Amino acid sequence: MTETKPFNSTEYMNHISLDCVIFGFNNNELKVLLLHLKYSKEYALPGGFLKYDETLEQAAQRIVKERTGLDKLFLKQFKVFSDPDRSKSNKAIFDADMAGIKPDKSFFDKRFISVGFYALVDFRKVKPTPDLFSDHCDWVSLNTDVSMLLDHKLIIENAISTLRLQLSQQPIGLKLLPRKFTMPELQTLYETILGRDLDRRNFQRKMLNYNILDKLKERKTGGAHKSPYLYSFNMERYQKALEDGLSGIW
């Protein structure tokens, strides 16, 4: 699916688009996978349109696979963006034009409402792949302020708020971390999403009390200072625990 087919607007439904906020966690930072548009020099969310025989969820999986190479990812709808003016002055068209792609104006000029999805992925497994309109595809830290297409900055902010609210209801840690991880890494992930510091000792106690982690014999070596233990999620217990929601608000 790395083949780059020309864009054919007749395959897609009018008026409906998708934007995917793909979260990854690396170097103790929460990052989002963004496309850098060839000519307008802005960043844009990976997005796309709905085929006639797809659900939105299937379309989102397809779009995310094209940008990451990954299958069957954790994806959630979080909001529809429907401001009538949101897709005006769509620089993506301009970009397509400049790229010599001959966009179908009667398709792109229409009003689009966009369904926002967020995805949680294991950073290391992703092969960032640009699309027809972009020259590269990068992980961008949430602290970095870059110029973005249309309302994409708003969409990312909404995704983060949702992530924060759903931290206790969705398997966020499981999806964002590699299989083996350390307690400090898990804590930093939580701190990044919540936007505030947590007490190291209380965090560990609470996490362990959930009884969803397996402490491994191994330690993570190589880093400076004392080697932390590695943990992995106990899938069964984690899944079961999420059904009620991990009690408490962090």
Add this chain to the structure above:
Amino acid sequence: MTETKPFNSTEYMNHISLDCVIFGFNNNELKVLLLHLKYSKEYALPGGFLKYDETLEQAAQRIVKERTGLDKLFLKQFKVFSDPDRSKSNKAIFDADMAGIKPDKSFFDKRFISVGFYALVDFRKVKPTPDLFSDHCDWVSLNTDVSMLLDHKLIIENAISTLRLQLSQQPIGLKLLPRKFTMPELQTLYETILGRDLDRRNFQRKMLNYNILDKLKERKTGGAHKSPYLYSFNMERYQKALEDGLSGIW
């Protein structure tokens, strides 16, 4: 806005519809406002389509106003329903036909993805008003099992799950209850949404500790047995408390 204009499909965007799950609380039961279709004899959610210059939120307000007479209601998107087959065998068309409304087939025959909204309203203020396709508009208790159009039963189930998850983040009590209410009423509302019983004394203690209620001098008279005190929400403090979320899961 009680005027009944003929349906003109050219005012609306193709492919996009809305369905509104309007919740009310009466007689200690959670109820949903439904339309009863004239000819197919099924119940349907109040719904409609998106005008070219509206946001989805504005469309939802418009739709809910037409069915309830109420303005500026509490409305939240909760999910988009996009199964490609969801709008097949759309009995609403049949119903329109039978009602002699001459529906624009080229509009209705298209595939629609539907954005689900839920609304929280004060039961007593609503004037249920049927639309062109329906013969009446009723409050239906969630315990009642009625035959419903398309995937509308699924949509309602999703709305309730969302309501449950958001019970601590949204002003649900405030919007569903009259200005003055009793503690047992508030408790029953919580129990209905959560689907389980709560301890009377612990519930009261926890609620009062949030410091969001004003205990009034009055008592609710007329009922059998001991008269309960009336309470009202302290808007400022409630609003402020919700910003963090009412701590704890019920």
Add this chain to the structure above:
DNA sequence: ATAATAATGTGTCGCAATGACACTAGGTGT
């Protein structure tokens, strides 16, 4: 080597929130 540095592992203490539960007070109907 040795010490300084910095991060991790582990434990304690007191307060506040929670769940389980019992008694009293105020209404109705007989």
Add this chain to the structure above:
DNA sequence: ACACCTAGTGTCATTGCGACACATTATTAT
């Protein structure tokens, strides 16, 4: 007057949580 039902209020033991201290282990500087 009494039974019956519902509402108001209080207690107690346990748990959860925030604040905090000390020991351990790895790297790095001297």
